Amino acid sequence: MRALKLQINGIVQGVGFRPFVYNLAKKYSLFGYVLNSGEGVEIEIEGESKLIELFLDELHSAPPPLAKIDSIKKVDLSPKGYKNFEIKHSKSSSKSTLISPDIAICDDCLRELRDKNNRRFGYPLINCTNCGPRYTIIKELPYDRKNTSMAEFKMCKECEAEYKDPSNRRYHAQPISCFDCGPKLSLELDGKLLKLSQQEIIQKTALLLNEGKILAIKGLGGFHLVCDATNLVAVKNLRERKKRPSKPFAVMVSSIKEAKYLAKISKKEESLLCSNIRPITLLDSLKNSKLSPLVAPNLNIVGVMLPYTPIHYLLFEHIQKPLIMTSANISGEPIITSKDEIISKLGSVVDGVLDFDRDIVNGCDDSVAMVVEGERFFLRVARGLAPVATTLKRKSTKKILSLGANQKSTISIAFNDKIITSVHIGDLESIDSISFFEKNISILERFYQFEPEVLISDLHPSYHSTLWAKKSPLPHYQIQHHFAHTLAVMAENGIEEEILSFVWDGTGFGSDGSIWGGEILLVNPKDFKRVGQLREFKLLGGEMAVKEPRRVALGLLFEIFSLKEILELNSPTVKAFKEFEIKALFKAWESGLNSPLTSSIGRFFDGVASLAGVAQKITYEGESGMKLESYYQDGLDSKAKLKVENGVIEWREFVREVIFMSKEEIATALIEALVEVVDYFTKAYPNKRVVICGGVWQNRTLLKRVLQTLPKNRLILPKQLPLNDGAISLGQAYWGSCNFRL
Ligand code: ZN
Ligand code: ZN
Ligand code: FE
Numbered sequence: 001m002r003a004l005k006l007q008i009n010g011i012v013q014g015v016g017f018r019p020f021v022y023n024l025a026k027k028y029s030l031f032g033y034v035l036n037s038g039e040g041v042e043i044e045i046e047g048e049s050k051l052i053e054l055f056l057d058e059l060h061s062a063p064p065p066l067a068k069i070d071s072i073k074k075v076d077l078s079p080k081g082y083k084n085f086e087i088k089h090s091k092s093s094s095k096s097t098l099i100s101p102d103i104a105i106c107d108d109c110l111r112e113l114r115d116k117n118n119r120r121f122g123y124p125l126i127n128c129t130n131c132g133p134r135y136t137i138i139k140e141l142p143y144d145r146k147n148t149s150m151a152e153f154k155m156c157k158e159c160e161a162e163y164k165d166p167s168n169r170r171y172h173a174q175p176i177s178c179f180d181c182g183p184k185l186s187l188e189l190d191g192k193l194l195k196l197s198q199q200e201i202i203q204k205t206a207l208l209l210n211e212g213k214i215l216a217i218k219g220l221g222g223f224h225l226v227c228d229a230t231n232l233v234a235v236k237n238l239r240e241r242k243k244r245p246s247k248p249f250a251v252m253v254s255s256i257k258e259a260k261y262l263a264k265i266s267k268k269e270e271s272l273l274c275s276n277i278r279p280i281t282l283l284d285s286l287k288n289s290k291l292s293p294l295v296a297p298n299l300n301i302v303g304v305m306l307p308y309t310p311i312h313y314l315l316f317e318h319i320q321k322p323l324i325m326t327s328a329n330i331s332g333e334p335i336i337t338s339k340d341e342i343i344s345k346l347g348s349v350v351d352g353v354l355d356f357d358r359d360i361v362n363g364c365d366d367s368v369a370m371v372v373e374g375e376r377f378f379l380r381v382a383r384g385l386a387p388v389a390t391t392l393k394r395k396s397t398k399k400i401l402s403l404g405a406n407q408k409s410t411i412s413i414a415f416n417d418k419i420i421t422s423v424h425i426g427d428l429e430s431i432d433s434i435s436f437f438e439k440n441i442s443i444l445e446r447f448y449q450f451e452p453e454v455l456i457s458d459l460h461p462s463y464h465s466t467l468w469a470k471k472s473p474l475p476h477y478q479i480q481h482h483f484a485h486t487l488a489v490m491a492e493n494g495i496e497e498e499i500l501s502f503v504w505d506g507t508g509f510g511s512d513g514s515i516w517g518g519e520i521l522l523v524n525p526k527d528f529k530r531v532g533q534l535r536e537f538k539l540l541g542g543e544m545a546v547k548e549p550r551r552v553a554l555g556l557l558f559e560i561f562s563l564k565e566i567l568e569l570n571s572p573t574v575k576a577f578k579e580f581e582i583k584a585l586f587k588a589w590e591s592g593l594n595s596p597l598t599s600s601i602g603r604f605f606d607g608v609a610s611l612a613g614v615a616q617k618i619t620y621e622g623e624s625g626m627k628l629e630s631y632y633q634d635g636l637d638s639k640a641k642l643k644v645e646n647g648v649i650e651w652r653e654f655v656r657e658v659i660f661m662s663k664e665e666i667a668t669a670l671i672e673a674l675v676e677v678v679d680y681f682t683k684a685y686p687n688k689r690v691v692i693c694g695g696v697w698q699n700r701t702l703l704k705r706v707l708q709t710l711p712k713n714r715l716i717l718p719k720q721l722p723l724n725d726g727a728i729s730l731g732q733a734y735w736g737s738c739n740f741r742l
Contacts, residue, residue, distance in 0.1 A: 553606075
């Protein structure tokens with residue numbers, strides 16, 4: 001006889017872990033109990049020693065599909081003589097268990113949804129222990145129904161029987177419901193609530209979309225704006241009403257088969273699209289697909305996702321077209337989670353709203369991903385993924401709250417050996433974004449009963465995250481932006497040695513007060529050294545240049561030519577200005593008025609895109625790079641090179657040569673020249689492993705070429721967090737946890 005107490009950490013709540021343990025104990029005739037505790041799952045088990053071994057083996061090797069075991073602590077006890085095995089009530093104590101993200105509908109539920117003989121046939125909110133909402137409905141831990149937005153729905157007899165039966169797939173499925181007892185759909189059109197049955201609501205919604213209407217449809221973490229992606233007028237209306245002239249829209253299709261009519265899809269991309277994360281996946285679009293050209297204007301990529309809620313699947317039974325599914329929000333703001341807010345903020349954009357009365361407690365956007373050279377990258381980490389837990393090799397002695405950057409904000413908390421990173425928050429540039437930022441801080445603080453002892457933010461003096469930290473009396477540290485970018489990748493990969501990092505992005509406040517973004521750093525968890533950078537140039541108009549690649553390009557030209565020479569140049573950049581504008585900007589450049597120095601490769605990309613005549617003014621971030629890379633041609637040889645002199649990437653000769661080239665030659669030259677720069681530095685530091693990070697790496701062609709060129713055994717890539725600023729808070733927290741430890 002033996003008795004054991006087990007403490008299991010990881011994602012083990014709300015994923016069918018207790019019934020799994022219960023059934024396992026029955027199988028091996030073991031007695032004791034299992035319960036959800038604040039730290040995870042607690043088990044006491046007693047019986048024959050051999051059988052306990054078998055029990056432990058199976059616990060390790062075949063946990064439920066959504067469970068993720070981080071650690072199992074075992075303590076031997078003296079047997080208490082339990083007479084059976086039971087699932088006990090949750091015990092709330094200190095809270096450090098991990099929360100499961102929301103998961104796409106599972107195959108079993110999908111089968112029932114389509115089975116005429118099932119009592120949930122066509123039930124729009126079907127879910128079970130293996131699928132459906134989690135994070136987005138939780139108010140409080142532990143994850144019990146009373147702590148979710150399902151609390152107000154009283155289970156019917158049948159649901160309750162399923163909920164209480166450990167052999168049932170819906171045993172303790174907190175959002176369990178059915179037509180009789182669950183939340184209901186409602187459809188509002190032109191401000192009037194329609195009197196329709198649940199089934200008719202789905203049919204009517206599909207009919208309206210077929211007719212070219214724009215609807216807001218509630219999903220898991222918020223609303224989408226939805227319309228027929230093949231209907232030119234509908235998409236044009238959406239663009240006009242939303243005031244979004246050209247930023248690409250994501251598209252949802254009914255199946256992977258349909259997706260293949262829109263884009264070229266590799267095996268890896270297919271499994272990502274079909275995974276239970278169901279991210280928007282960036283794919284090479286096929287020419288002549290039936291998508292309206294206004295979905296992703298002038299781009300050769302398209303963001304596609306597959307249905308992930310029962311409502312999506314029900315709609316596609318009545319509409320056979322790809323649908324635009326874009327987050328319902330005002331540009332850069334958090335996703336909208338309630339019908340009232342849809343009506344107050346986007347009432348003029350939508351013709352109708354498909355809603356249901358299960359509240360979204362915690363808003364959460366769709367995740368965005370791509371596959372390049374067989375490697376998976378996330379560009380936005382939210383539904384299906386977040387909150388993300390990173391496990392550290394050593395414990396932090398302080399409780400750290402890190403506040404991220406300003407764009408694509410996330411926040412992280414660090415305690416013990418964990419860093420938890422929030423869902424994607426958005427750009428901290430509006431009151432609503434900042435309040436969503438604060439809400440996310442309180443969500444994680446509440447879930448984990450976390451009280452910070454130290455704050456960490458970006459070095460930038462006017463980021464809202466930094467200003468927010470400055471209001472607090474807690475000790476506050478500021479970490480350089482590109483240092484934090486690198487640390488995030490190191491944290492995910494558990495790296496503590498010094499590495500070589502290519503941190504290429506748009507803008508980040510440099511240690512010398514200039515705008516960095518084309519940096520090559522040697523980084524260890526406590527410090528960094530700048531060993532390379534792009535030759536600096538002046539950014540004409542500062543922030544204004546971010547939206548006007550032509551200003552960046554002019555700043556490059558001023559470094560090379562005289563004013564007279566520039567006015568005579570036959571360049572698309574020069575043509576994008578009036579003569580007097582160039583003269584005025586030259587004066588500003590000479591005097592340095594509102595023209596900060598930058599070493600940003602993101603901006604350099606913009607400048608070259610302008611010189612190529614690809615983009616002069618842009619309406620969304622990354623536009624010039626995406627457009628430029630569409631002209632890249634494999635194997636096209638170009639003589640223009642970037643030289644490295646004393647660690648400085650010298651671009652004047654390069655620009656001098658490219659101004660007379662075709663778009664194809666310029667795009668190819670830029671990407672190949674940057675690949676050579678990476679190769680040069682990698683060879684200069686032969687003993688260092690290499691990290692790439694920063695928003696510039698979201699350029700798929702550049703990323704692909706570098707992945708093809710760099711030796712695989714030296715390269716370290718992000719795992720779950722994005723290449724862009726969404727990873728900054730993790731890097732900051734990692735710095736803290738490495739500095740505050742025994
Ligand atoms: Zn299910
Ligand atoms: Zn029911
Ligand atoms: Fe950045």
